[in-house]
Amino acid sequence: MAEYTTDNNWVQIAGTVDSDLTFSHEMYGEGFYNFFIAVPRLSDYIDRLPVTVSERLIGDIDLSLGTKVYIGGQLRSYNKLIDGANRLVLTIFVREITNNVEGIKNPNQIYLNGFVCKTPVYRITPFKREIADLLIAVNRSYNKSDYIPNIAWGRNARYCQNISVGDNIKIWGRIQSRQYQKKLPSGEIEERTAYEVSISKMEVVKADQNKEK
Secondary structure (H helix, E strand, O other), X not given: OOOOOOOOEEEEEEEEEOOOOXXXXXXXXXXXXXXXEEEEOOOOOEEEEEXXXXXHHXXXXXXXXXXXEEEXXXXXXXXXXEOOEEEEEEEEEEEEEEOOOOOOOXXXXXXXXXXXXXOOEEEEOOOOOEEEEEEEEEEEOOOEEEEEEEEEEHHHHHHHHHOOOOOEEEEEEEEXXXXXXXXXXXXXXXXXXEEEEEEEEEEEOOHHHHHHO
């Protein structure tokens, strides 16, 4: 992935359109639409990721089912009231979109520069895999922030044990979808999908580095 020092939230995704376009909301007279993009991993697993795009960017772009598409943008979060409870919802917010996917070697890349807002949770799975969960806040314009869950593995997971709330951290990785089961108060089991950043590289930004910028 290229290093972007002028943007603290950068996403590049290439895949196929995996749902119909649905209206999301309107802001200042501009309509926004949602759809899902299917992005393959090397393991042949398909990440089905949510996308939000402005009607002004769609133009002549073909967004019919199965069509290949490239997206450049940001991973954003917002709170949504679902079944009486607030949930953190993630979406890829489009800044650039095209049907030309030629030359894209890595179809799923993300770079984040944010601040740790919860103590990382390190654990070892029954299969002896080391995992750490990390939630970071990434600043956005107009005094807003995106709260983005991350997951680290192996050496990166162990490194997370040395990270504290408030630390400035840079992350490189990919966006992934993950199925899980949620037990409801009624006792029923509901299938849900979580979205998170799978970390491939991470770096804590020291105070003196910030001063140099």
